[in-house]
Each structure stands twice: as structure tokens, then as C-alpha cells.
Amino acid sequence: MGVLTKNGGSRSEGWLLSTILIVAISLTLAPVLRLFVEGVTDQGAVGLSLAGEVLRQPSTLSALKHSLVTAGFGTLVSVVLGSAFAFLVALTDLRAKAALVFCLMIPMMIPPQITALSWTQIMGPSSVLLKTLGLAPPLGSPQPLYSAQGIILLLGIQHMSIIFLTLRAGLRAIPQEVVEAARISGARGLRTWWQVVMPLTLPSLAAGTAITFVTALGNFGIPAMLGIPAGYATLPTLVYQKLAGMGTSVLAEVSILAMLIGAVAVTGILTQRFFQSRQRVYLVGATSRPLAIPLGAARLPVEVLLWAVVCTILVLPMFGLLATSLVPAYGVPLRLDTVTLQAWTEVLLRQPVTTRAFANSFGLAIGAAVVLMLLCLPLAWLMERNPTRLSRLFDSLLDLPYALPGVVLSIAMILLLIKLPFTDATLYGTIWIIFLAYLARFFAVMFRPVQASLKQLDPAMGEAAQSVGASLFQRLRDVIVPLSAPAAAAGAILVFLTAFNELTVSALLWSSGTETLGVVIFNLDDSGETAMASALAMTIVLVVMALMVLVQLMSRRFPKGVVPWQT
């Protein structure tokens, strides 16, 4: 009721805000809370004995070590690659920056299991591409990517975009005057760099590093595709193997593991928030022309080098994937007489599992995008207009289901929905548990762009409609929705993109009949149908890139801060 008295706008606003807020909180925060309760209880009583037992198991300890090693070194690779690109793109006079930024965003948008699949296609003895070129190592030699080093390399490439984006945003916020002031005071060359630019960028670099570590820690696709064949388990793959092998009887045990991942992740998220808040203090109000350092004669060589790196990490694996998808059987070299579309037709048209998976993934992704749009538009507007204590708390926590590793959210969802309260019904094993998990996970993906655009909207827009007699519903329909539609559309496309590609959540929640595309690629590769897996992966990559181009083309119509790769 506090909502009503603070704002005179209208009672219906307060009522609607409370209603949507309750729905949103039960969607996003209830599962996380449920997992926490499970972790600190043991067969109904409060206790930590099971937790202690699970945490002492050697498999837990080795998986924890593997997770920390791969996520840690993977983050290091991301930092090196991402910050090199960020410094060069943000601070110098390189040409074709927009194209470069767009290409650097692709690794983040391509699902990790496809990244892993594509890289295994350009290395190892059975690589179709290497065989075609006559460069393949002899049969029987090991796949070099099936190792900790392989996981580290691919995690590093997958998440370099995160470092790139946060650091670039931080660098662009440094006004040129800061450097000019240092030079006029007599600082030259590397000294300016070291004493002025570096200290100012450190908070954004630290924030980016922390969130990259959390994302790498929660990554399931890469360690699953590369680590499981090598017997190298990380925490997410350990949870998956336990649950896949023994079913829900080990639910209590895997909850503890999920809590463990969650605890490490929350530490990372808090680190990131700490640095992000420090960054804001630094550069408040001072944005004029961003820095632009002329590279001079070095410009062309630097450009060639950057594009070569982009080709190596992006184009080459895609060629590997394409080559594998065009041969009749895995291991056959690609020549004019062996090229065939057999795998494509088989996987897209004949296999009932893949058609079903397409339908499932499309349905889930479109459903999630539509439901989230309907929830987030009014919610973001009402939260902006009538901030209450509860809405502010929710604002600070709503990123949690997206920031937490997918494995954690999946286990939380199983715990919450395996037995619906007050009934014997269960959602576990149905498509609805995946759907609800998607809504929770991608809530922030939809909410943040909409919120960013509504923050820039003049509050008088709504008030003007109110003063001429428009009811709450009419104001939303005629003024707020049309004005925030571009941002909502961008948010919906992003939700669709991420949900369409998603593997981590559905890998733990799927059952026969509710497979998603991510699960099918993983299973096809697991059962040796690599050509078909590659054809399917190629299709998904094309869909992803088409949608990204669409967002890019529409980006001029969006308010600032809506398209994630245009900061």
C-alpha cells in the first residue's frame, strides 16, 4: 500500500506495479531462494552435514580445481585478447571499426557447444578440413583440444567479447582533455599511458574480468564437448553427469554442488559490482570528445594483424564446420566428387528429433520473448515512475538468474517445480520447466534495454496523456508502448537469440520429446554423428548472424544503451 500514498499518479498504477512485481519476483528470485533453502537443510531439518559430506568427496574437489583452473586461465586469455582489441579499437584511428566490433561480438552470440564443435573440426586426425588440405596428423594421434588447455583456449575466445565491450565502454568515457592535460604538464609517451589512461581504465577492466570469470565458470558447452571425452570434469559437467546418470535421486547432492558454483559466482558478481561503482565515481559528467590516437605508418600492419586474428578465431572454425557438414561420412576428405548435402537434408528434413528440436527451440524462444516483453514493458515503466523499496531491491537482484551459472538455475528450477506446492503434479520432464527457466534466466536480457529506453523518456509524455483523461491501460497502449517499442523489439530479439541457442539450462531439464537444438547438437556429436551435428550447427550460426545483422540494421532507431554491442 506504500505505493499508493507516495505517488498521486493513480491508484491503478500502484496496484498493477504490485501485481507484476510479485509475478516477476516469483519467476526470477523464488528459484534462487529455494536452492538456498535446500542447501542448508538436510532431509527437512536445518543442517549442513550432507553439504560437508559432498564437499569432502574427491570428485567434488577435483572438479572444483578444474573449474577454477579452466575459468581462471580462460579469463586470462580473454583479458589478453579482449583488452588488446579494446585499446586498439577504442583509442586509435583504425578504419572499419564498426565491422570489427560486429565481428568481435559474434563469438559471444555463437553458442559454446558450437564453438567447441567447430574448433574440433579444424584440429585432430579426423578433421575434414585438414585432410582436404593434406595437413591432418596421422590417425591415432590425440585430438589436442580434448584437454584442459583446449578448454582454456576456447573459453578464452568465447568470452573475449565481454572484456572487449566493458573495457571499450570505459575507454570511450575518458575525455581527450585528460590526456591533453597530462601532456601539457609535460608527461610524454608511455608515461601518459601508464599514469593517466591505465588508472582510469582499471575499474572497467577489473569489472569485466570478474564477470568473465563468472561466465567462464558457468560455461557448460565447452567443458562438456571437450572435457567429457578426456575425462576432465568441471563442476557444471560433474552436476550434469551425476544427474544424467542417476536421475533425481541425487538431487540433494547436486544442489550442494550448485550452491558451491553459485557461491564462487556470487563472489565474482560482487567483485564486478564493486569495481563498476568505483568507475562511475571517476568520470562523472566529463564526456567530451573521446580519445583518438593516430597510429601513423603502423596503421595498416595493425589492421592486417587484427583482421588476421578475427579470421583465425572466427572464420577458420566456421570453414571447418562447413567442410565437415558437406562430407558423406566423418573422416572422408572434402573433394569435388565427395561433396554432398546429405547431412543437411538428413538433419533438417528427415530426423524427427531435429525437427522436434527446431519446433521446441523456436516455440520456447518466441514464447519467452513475448511473455517477457509483456511483463517487462509495464514493469519497467511503473518501476521508473513509482520507485518503492521493494522495486529498488528487485532492480538490484534481477540480474542474478542471468549472471548465475545456468547449472545453478536449472537445479533451482528442478527443486522448485519437481513437486508443485499443494498438489502431486510435477513440471519436471515437461517443456514448461524449460520455459519457466528461460523466463527467469532471460528476464534481465529483456528488462535492461527496455529500462534504458524508458529512463530517457520524458515523464511528461505519460502525464500529458493522463491529464487529458487517458486511463492506465490507454496510456500504456497509446503512449508508453509505441515509444519504447524499438527497445522492446531489440530486447525481444536478444532474448530469442540467447534462448534459441541455449544449452546449459535445457541440458539438465530436457527429457525425450522436449529436446532443444542445443541438446540435439550435443547428443549428435556425442553419438558420433559429427557431420549432422555440423550441418545443424551451421544452420544455427546462420540464423544467429542473420538476427544480429537485423539488430545492427535497426540499431539507429534504438535509444542509446539498447543494443549491447553499441555502447
Next chain:
Amino acid sequence: MADISLSALGKSFAGAPALHDITTTFKDGEFVALLGPSGCGKTTLLRLLAGFEMPTTGQISIGPREVAHVAGNRMVPPEDRNIGFVFQSYALWPHMNVRRNVSYPLEIRRFSKAEITAPTDQALQATGLTDYADRMPSELSGGQRQRVALARCLVSHPDAVLLDEPLANLDVALRASMQTVFTDFHKRTGATMVYVTHDQSEAMAMADRIAVMDKGRIQQFDTPQTLYERPKNRFVAEFVGRGTVVPMRGVEKSDSALHGHVLGTRIAVQSGDDLPSHVCLRPENLTISETGDLRAKVARVTYLGGKYLLETVADCGTRLLAETRARFDVGMQLGLTITTPWAFSEE
């Protein structure tokens, strides 16, 4: 059309009071200006009238209808108050063309096509926008946007029109012509209008009565002429016109005339009080003469076109403003005579 009456109206934001105990009535068909420095509570008062904010104490009635009553826990939301509001930022909906912006209030009321078209055309014509009906707001100039905002609140015949510094974003020349648009609009419609501004010349030019506000209170609510000639207290005297307030001692009343000591000279004053304590000295109360009792030195000269404004410092240190047609130089000594200023009592 309706009276607006406020009683014991107060508003606090997070415990900090913005308006105190406002009790007054805006009469039916009156053009009222709320005038005051920024932060005086004038916009808060306007938003309370519109219903965008809820009062912390007191009540508001528009015509016979009580629209907000804190003790009775009654609050009519803005959409049900039948008022018009003109925003400083105009608040035109950028995704609707001029015609749709203007006709939207009628659309909301579920009128038929014909019932919408006729009044919309009329409103567009009254504001001289007929030729721009199909443009988008982004294709209009500032003055045109303001007229669309005015047409939008004209179209549904509101009981009262509230205007929140509508001219603040326009340049000086456009402001003068928009003032005419507003006064014509008021004459034609006879609507009760409440106009917030911090520009006293704007308020003086348009309003029937001006409520001068400071620190969340109405300091004086009178016609422009009364405000200027008979200010009630120091704030009004200094804020309206270029008044210098100085203390007065030894007040004596004889045959309905008041006399007192001001800046060391004994002069006749006018007042509504029996025992005033201060006088307000405006340029028209000061005459420059060699024989003047009050000696002062010229500190600054500003040319106003045809006359000069002299900022002078009296021997006692008080700054006084005088107007003259003759030219004086900075540093010159001159004599001033005070003629019947307005006096008021101030504690």
C-alpha cells in the same frame, strides 16, 4: 469552468516540506499566475492541482467536486479531473502527428468520428495550426509545438488549464507573441487558468491576479498593480519590481497621513498598516535634485534606452536605484528626495 479552492494544503517530499498550509481560491474564469524563485513550491502546487502528486495535508476542490482530501483519504486521479495541462517540455507524443496529438483527448472519451473531427478542426484553427495538421511534432518549431500543446488541452473543454512555465524554452521574441496567444485563448474560452512562471514581467502582462510564492507559502495574492504598489512584506517588495526595503522609525499618524524617519530624513508614507516598520523604495519614489536631503554616490550606470538606471550608494551604505534622463558618471555625488513610498510592517 469552475472555481478552484484549496484549504490547508501541504506537501512534503520524503519529510522535507515543499508547501505549507495553502488556503486560497482561484475564481472561475480567472487567469492566475504563480510567481516565485525556483524551489518556492509553485510547480509542486500546480502538480497537486493536476493530481500528479498527492498532498500530504489539506484538500482541493475543483468546482463542486472535491478532488483531493487527505483526511478523507479521497484522491481523484488526474485522468478523471477534467483539467488541461501544458508542460514546459510540451510533451507532444512524437509518434503521433499534430492532428492525432490534438484529437487524442476525444479519442479517449470514445467519441464518434464526426464528434472528433469537428472540435479538432476548430482547435487547430483557433491555434493557427490547420496547415500543419499532418506534420509530426519533430517537424515543428518551438512556438508551433507550444500551440499544439495548447490546442490539445483546448479540445476537450477542461474545467481549468494548468500551465507549467510554458514559455521557458522559447526565445525572447517568440515569448512575447506566445503571451498574446495565451491571453487571447483565455479571453475566448473563459477557462480558469493557472500559470506557473519565474518571470515577473510575464506574470504582470497576462495574469488577473498573481500569487507570489516563497519557501512553500503564498506571500501575497493580488492584482499585478496592487502587488507592485502595495507589497505586503519584504520578499514581495524586493521580488516584484526593483524595490529596496529600508527600515523606518518614529512613525506618527496625523489627519490620516503617516510620517516617519527613513534614512535620516522625515517623509510622508502610504500604508495599509497603522504602525509600519519598513518602506519599499522604487525608482519612481526617488527624485534626483541638488537640494535632496539624502546624499548618495553613483556606483553604476546602465543605459536603458532613453533613460539611465543609476545604482547609487547612500552615505549610510544602502543601495538605491534611481532612473534619470540626464547622464551621470560613476563616482558623482548627488542628492535624492523620497516621495511617498509604500510602507508595511515586517517583524
